[in-house]
Amino acid sequence: QNRGRLLISCNDKPGIVAKVSQWLFEYKANIVESNQYSTSHTDGLFFMRIEFECPDFQKRYSELKESFHEVASSFKMDWQLQSASNRKKTAIFVSKEDHCLQELLWNYERGELYTDIAMVVSNHETMREFVESKGIPFHYIPVTKETKPEAEKAQLELLESNEIDFVILARYMQILSSDFVTRHPNRVMNIHHSFLPAFVGAKPYERAYERGVKLIGATAHYVTDELDQGPIVEQDIERVDHRDSIEELKRIGRSVEKSVLARGVKWHLEDRILVYGNKTIVFD
Amino acid sequence: QNRGRLLISCNDKPGIVAKVSQWLFEYKANIVESNQYSTSHTDGLFFMRIEFECPDFQKRYSELKESFHEVASSFKMDWQLQSASNRKKTAIFVSKEDHCLQELLWNYERGELYTDIAMVVSNHETMREFVESKGIPFHYIPVTKETKPEAEKAQLELLESNEIDFVILARYMQILSSDFVTRHPNRVMNIHHSFLPAFVGAKPYERAYERGVKLIGATAHYVTDELDQGPIVEQDIERVDHRDSIEELKRIGRSVEKSVLARGVKWHLEDRILVYGNKTIVFD
Amino acid sequence: QNRGRLLISCNDKPGIVAKVSQWLFEYKANIVESNQYSTSHTDGLFFMRIEFECPDFQKRYSELKESFHEVASSFKMDWQLQSASNRKKTAIFVSKEDHCLQELLWNYERGELYTDIAMVVSNHETMREFVESKGIPFHYIPVTKETKPEAEKAQLELLESNEIDFVILARYMQILSSDFVTRHPNRVMNIHHSFLPAFVGAKPYERAYERGVKLIGATAHYVTDELDQGPIVEQDIERVDHRDSIEELKRIGRSVEKSVLARGVKWHLEDRILVYGNKTIVFD
Amino acid sequence: QNRGRLLISCNDKPGIVAKVSQWLFEYKANIVESNQYSTSHTDGLFFMRIEFECPDFQKRYSELKESFHEVASSFKMDWQLQSASNRKKTAIFVSKEDHCLQELLWNYERGELYTDIAMVVSNHETMREFVESKGIPFHYIPVTKETKPEAEKAQLELLESNEIDFVILARYMQILSSDFVTRHPNRVMNIHHSFLPAFVGAKPYERAYERGVKLIGATAHYVTDELDQGPIVEQDIERVDHRDSIEELKRIGRSVEKSVLARGVKWHLEDRILVYGNKTIVFD
The missing domain is CATH 3.40.50.170 (Formyl transferase, N-terminal domain)
Known part of the structure; x- marks a missing residue:
């Protein structure tokens, strides 16, 4: 299947959601479910979970991973990108x-x-x-x-x-x-x-x-x-x-x-x- | 206060979250709470509520409204932008x-x-x-x-x-x-x-x-x-x-x-x- | 086992509990659980369920039944006397x-x-x-x-x-x-x-x-x-x-x-x- | 009003309910609500609360109390008899x-x-x-x-x-x-x-x-x-x-x-x- 799952945690600051969702859009991914939480809006920790459908997700998995690496490093994220079909x-x-x-x-x-x-x-x-x-x-x-x-x-x-x-x-x-x-x-x-x-x-x-x-x-x-x-x-x-x-x-x-x-x-x-x-x- | 609230509904398609969060980022807004829901991920309706902190929100309110109008029209959104401090x-x-x-x-x-x-x-x-x-x-x-x-x-x-x-x-x-x-x-x-x-x-x-x-x-x-x-x-x-x-x-x-x-x-x-x-x- | 169960319903009036509990006492029964409810305290219906331990309950079952028949008829009760061990x-x-x-x-x-x-x-x-x-x-x-x-x-x-x-x-x-x-x-x-x-x-x-x-x-x-x-x-x-x-x-x-x-x-x-x-x- | 309340605790043994309910019946009392509980059916403690309607309860209060004293002492009860209308x-x-x-x-x-x-x-x-x-x-x-x-x-x-x-x-x-x-x-x-x-x-x-x-x-x-x-x-x-x-x-x-x-x-x-x-x- 084409369903992926992205888990993120990092220090909160403006622009995270913009960057991540822009990245998903570039891969024509449709967000299926998205949740986020900050411990504090000024200097807190930011947590996010996104489930999305992306054409050819399995095939392009390593490409996606590599490309997200860049997004992640600019925010010093801890992150995982997973195939939802991996049991x-x-x-x-x-x-x-x-x-x-x-x-x-x-x-x-x-x-x-x-x-x-x-x-x-x-x-x-x-x-x-x-x-x-x-x-x-x-x-x-x-x-x-x-x-x-x-x-x-x-x-x-x-x-x-x-x-x-x-x-x-x-x-x-x-x-x-x-x-x-x-x-x-x-x-x-x-x-x-x-x-x-x-x-x-x-x-x-x-x-x-x-x-x-x-x-x-x-x-x-x-x-x-x-x-x-x-x-x-x-x-x-x-x-x-x-x-x-x-x-x-x-x-x-x-x-x-x-x-x-x-x-x-x-x-x-x-x-x-x-x-x-x-x-x-x-x-x- | 500087807290705003954006309510959106439109047909679901890829790129909505990217566009909206990019727009917020341009105004240096920090997302405080964000919720979204689609009735179906293929041809459903998309609903979103975002609460955010934006510097000078009250002062720039009409500017923000005008500028979001463009984002909204490209997705044919029903939307409201409100000041959270309006009772x-x-x-x-x-x-x-x-x-x-x-x-x-x-x-x-x-x-x-x-x-x-x-x-x-x-x-x-x-x-x-x-x-x-x-x-x-x-x-x-x-x-x-x-x-x-x-x-x-x-x-x-x-x-x-x-x-x-x-x-x-x-x-x-x-x-x-x-x-x-x-x-x-x-x-x-x-x-x-x-x-x-x-x-x-x-x-x-x-x-x-x-x-x-x-x-x-x-x-x-x-x-x-x-x-x-x-x-x-x-x-x-x-x-x-x-x-x-x-x-x-x-x-x-x-x-x-x-x-x-x-x-x-x-x-x-x-x-x-x-x-x-x-x-x-x-x-x- | 010696556990019995008595179910009663009749018109409510004073003396029912006295009569029933007196009867149980005569057979040396110990009340294990007793519940009662009246739809109204003046002219209502009375419901009762008593679980009790009685020596030789099984042996004396028909004797008990016969003897309770008298108690019951004076109050025009609907009643059942059962052995709790009957599945x-x-x-x-x-x-x-x-x-x-x-x-x-x-x-x-x-x-x-x-x-x-x-x-x-x-x-x-x-x-x-x-x-x-x-x-x-x-x-x-x-x-x-x-x-x-x-x-x-x-x-x-x-x-x-x-x-x-x-x-x-x-x-x-x-x-x-x-x-x-x-x-x-x-x-x-x-x-x-x-x-x-x-x-x-x-x-x-x-x-x-x-x-x-x-x-x-x-x-x-x-x-x-x-x-x-x-x-x-x-x-x-x-x-x-x-x-x-x-x-x-x-x-x-x-x-x-x-x-x-x-x-x-x-x-x-x-x-x-x-x-x-x-x-x-x-x-x- | 004529509503009384009896609270009892004592060692459990057969005959308590029979005695108490017989006593209530003698005073023409109608039981409104009755609850009982034993910690164990063989050698446990017995607790009871009875609410009842009794003609002339207030007038006959001291008479009732005296008369229940006898019932209570035969079972070594701790007990209280109260008027439900006492706030x-x-x-x-x-x-x-x-x-x-x-x-x-x-x-x-x-x-x-x-x-x-x-x-x-x-x-x-x-x-x-x-x-x-x-x-x-x-x-x-x-x-x-x-x-x-x-x-x-x-x-x-x-x-x-x-x-x-x-x-x-x-x-x-x-x-x-x-x-x-x-x-x-x-x-x-x-x-x-x-x-x-x-x-x-x-x-x-x-x-x-x-x-x-x-x-x-x-x-x-x-x-x-x-x-x-x-x-x-x-x-x-x-x-x-x-x-x-x-x-x-x-x-x-x-x-x-x-x-x-x-x-x-x-x-x-x-x-x-x-x-x-x-x-x-x-x-x-």
């Missing part, structure tokens, strides 16, 4: 709970997640049959305190040899090492089962129950070195009340978790998320 | 219920509605004291079946002599004549106390109660010739259950009505609503 | 869309729907493989204008011979005959893909798109003789905007539909829904 | 922000808060005119680090001499002393401008902005000795995004704060909130 290669990490995995695969089969799910990795065998029945390779890599380093090594090798672009922690209940995480900046997305920053860490539903909250939530975020402190991508909540046991909270929470994660993943795959400091700009 | 003149029509009026005035006093509320018009004296205590002129124009034409004549004269740009029907329980409405296309906003198109017409809460719905809603829409059929600007709902009497539905509904109307009014005052056929594009 | 037998009717079916089966497998799904009936073969992979019998009964009466006959026979208690229309896109419906009063639940009473009938998303609504909804209701006019069980909505195409509305809507239907079904299976006129009382 | 006396504490105060007074004037607002207390003069225009006494008690103890003494004297039952901290930006709080257990309600337990303490919107959350919330809770750790009464949230500045978060937050506080206050005034450990049971 990212995704790996899903799971443990024993299947609701997030099911939701992702259900959306995937319907064509709502534009990606290539290359594998599911798990520290349990529980999901093997289900995953393989979908024709997706399943890798069982057990993790114990002792074997963690070597398990991660195996995971990293899998990701590398399969050229994985994006890792989804779909209720994978293990903490990844600093090394793993820093190798994939803003490319590992986790679903945390609370409305962060409330209930960072383990057993959020148990603690929500203890605290007597009236809403429970879920948070999709990029994983960084600090536990549950990475850039937040999406959040949502559901109402609960005094009658709901911890089991009920978990049941209700599953439904929030899976839809929050699915939205975050969809946005990532469409390059709608720009990270800025520890915050995200979502052009949804 | 629209607003009239609020009410009957006896005060919750929407109170919400609007509360937001107005806080500086959240950028307008000049020039008058409140009512067919009852009920709100006079409250309105006048805020320093806003209050006009009592009673309406009966017989006096309706003459009452509307008085209303229209008031609007004209005060150069009113925008009329808000904040639970004004009278139907305006076709003549009144067609004179103010997309400039009269009504709050209907249901989730349109459910419960068009009178007594929506009573009918919602009869039907046993589990959610009640409110709809802000521009008024057209056909009752409750105008372009929808904003809607929201609140959950109810079997225990809620009609009185309870009304109580709950008041809170939805007032916030839905306040959002719609705010968007209108900031020129964020473009009407297209019988639908609205809201650049919020 | 209803359910049939799910589907067409080609699978999201509601998937959600129901997913909840079912997790033990969240206390029922026995005895069969899936469809006018298409599309879902056969999926359904049979779950070990659930699949019945393909094609329906055309000409064969409709005979198809319904086949369906009714299936329901009867399998002693089905509850029929779920999980996006079964056929209208059932009056005869079918009246045989199963408040025992056929449909999911309608709009916020009823808006967009009764066919193609609700298309019509929602045309009307330019800002929220789309779904409604679970019992099926009656009149199309989409039966008692509403549950409703919910999701926010949309001008950028959403009909396809997007459908995608967003699927997620509302499936969760609304799943909630309605869960309540029905736990006898939490009492129908009164054309309205429902939901003791959730 | 609680309320004091509202504010600082400079008026949105919560306005919402409370607006609901109050509409008869939706069944109370007697006896005074507004503030550490600023800002709200005096507004409050006095409503005919409500306004007490200005300035607070500085040095004068805090003496300011609190003045406040406590005001509360005592006016027999205040309920204190609402409607964005009163001062921390009350341990002494003040422990004198009014579950009788001081605060609105915290975050979704607790996220952002305990000062400047929650600033911190929410820093953290980049996608939802902001508000929490109504009873005040205890520990800052923002008291029993949560009600919470709600609103969606925000990357474009919202701290000022926008505050604006959006005001609307959540005021409605959350208004709901919590309404429930308190109708005795719908039972506190159990550090959690609330809300019979709404």
Whole structure:
């Protein structure tokens, strides 16, 4: 297809949009969707995402890239030019709970997640049959305190040899090492089962129950070195009340978790998320 | 101030954004916010709203207008160029219920509605004291079946002599004549106390109660010739259950009505609503 | 197990709760959950649902029933006494869309729907493989204008011979005959893909798109003789905007539909829904 | 009027409801609303709230109380029997922000808060005119680090001499002393401008902005000795995004704060909130 996607960030100043849109016009590109945001209009940072249709986009890709390089350098832009038809290669990490995995695969089969799910990795065998029945390779890599380093090594090798672009922690209940995480900046997305920053860490539903909250939530975020402190991508909540046991909270929470994660993943795959400091700009 | 606002609609084709942003750049304008939408990328309609900071905007206003005229004519644009510091003149029509009026005035006093509320018009004296205590002129124009034409004549004269740009029907329980409405296309906003198109017409809460719905809603829409059929600007709902009497539905509904109307009014005052056929594009 | 469930409706008057709770006490029953509602406190109708634990409930079931008969007759009650461990037998009717079916089966497998799904009936073969992979019998009964009466006959026979208690229309896109419906009063639940009473009938998303609504909804209701006019069980909505195409509305809507239907079904299976006129009382 | 309200808590065991409802029946009382909850059905705590209509309730009040004493002692109940027509006396504490105060007074004037607002207390003069225009006494008690103890003494004297039952901290930006709080257990309600337990303490919107959350919330809770750790009464949230500045978060937050506080206050005034450990049971 002829659809391209341009992602830009740089210091804001007048003329950026003029220059970029003039460049697109020269290539007879039609803007399909355009989003921009400045942190401040005087001395802020400028972020832009443009989706466009351009005749012979694939054929002329390297020509386009070279020519945009000039535009970009005059504004000292960070930028990416991508073909929208390039699917990212995704790996899903799971443990024993299947609701997030099911939701992702259900959306995937319907064509709502534009990606290539290359594998599911798990520290349990529980999901093997289900995953393989979908024709997706399943890798069982057990993790114990002792074997963690070597398990991660195996995971990293899998990701590398399969050229994985994006890792989804779909209720994978293990903490990844600093090394793993820093190798994939803003490319590992986790679903945390609370409305962060409330209930960072383990057993959020148990603690929500203890605290007597009236809403429970879920948070999709990029994983960084600090536990549950990475850039937040999406959040949502559901109402609960005094009658709901911890089991009920978990049941209700599953439904929030899976839809929050699915939205975050969809946005990532469409390059709608720009990270800025520890915050995200979502052009949804 | 130096803030301007450009609203554009025309047939979509490549080069519009390039031309408009180049024009802005020539005037050293910095884009503050930009939104665009096409109904279709091949042969659709194109809509755009740009807010920008331009040095000496007020002084150079007529120069800018003249110069944009050329850009516009090459694309056969419908367009408006406005100073963001020009306040629209607003009239609020009410009957006896005060919750929407109170919400609007509360937001107005806080500086959240950028307008000049020039008058409140009512067919009852009920709100006079409250309105006048805020320093806003209050006009009592009673309406009966017989006096309706003459009452509307008085209303229209008031609007004209005060150069009113925008009329808000904040639970004004009278139907305006076709003549009144067609004179103010997309400039009269009504709050209907249901989730349109459910419960068009009178007594929506009573009918919602009869039907046993589990959610009640409110709809802000521009008024057209056909009752409750105008372009929808904003809607929201609140959950109810079997225990809620009609009185309870009304109580709950008041809170939805007032916030839905306040959002719609705010968007209108900031020129964020473009009407297209019988639908609205809201650049919020 | 020893859990029982008592459902009562009668004219309201003092002493009902005293009599019923006294009766429970005599059988050493412990009330687990109790809900009541009166349409009016002076001359209204009284509805009650009590869940209780009673030693030897199963063994003493007929004794309990006989003894409650006396309590009931003094207040002219309509009533049911059930064992909470009796699973209803359910049939799910589907067409080609699978999201509601998937959600129901997913909840079912997790033990969240206390029922026995005895069969899936469809006018298409599309879902056969999926359904049979779950070990659930699949019945393909094609329906055309000409064969409709005979198809319904086949369906009714299936329901009867399998002693089905509850029929779920999980996006079964056929209208059932009056005869079918009246045989199963408040025992056929449909999911309608709009916020009823808006967009009764066919193609609700298309019509929602045309009307330019800002929220789309779904409604679970019992099926009656009149199309989409039966008692509403549950409703919910999701926010949309001008950028959403009909396809997007459908995608967003699927997620509302499936969760609304799943909630309605869960309540029905736990006898939490009492129908009164054309309205429902939901003791959730 | 003849409406009474009975609040009960005790250890759960069979026969409680039978005994209580039998007692009501003896006094020809008609149950208007009844709610109950057990923390566990085997050895839990039992909570109940019953509203009823009883002929000559006011006249027979002391007789009823005496007679219920017997019922209560057999189950070792904590209990209260109240006349629903007794209004609680309320004091509202504010600082400079008026949105919560306005919402409370607006609901109050509409008869939706069944109370007697006896005074507004503030550490600023800002709200005096507004409050006095409503005919409500306004007490200005300035607070500085040095004068805090003496300011609190003045406040406590005001509360005592006016027999205040309920204190609402409607964005009163001062921390009350341990002494003040422990004198009014579950009788001081605060609105915290975050979704607790996220952002305990000062400047929650600033911190929410820093953290980049996608939802902001508000929490109504009873005040205890520990800052923002008291029993949560009600919470709600609103969606925000990357474009919202701290000022926008505050604006959006005001609307959540005021409605959350208004709901919590309404429930308190109708005795719908039972506190159990550090959690609330809300019979709404």
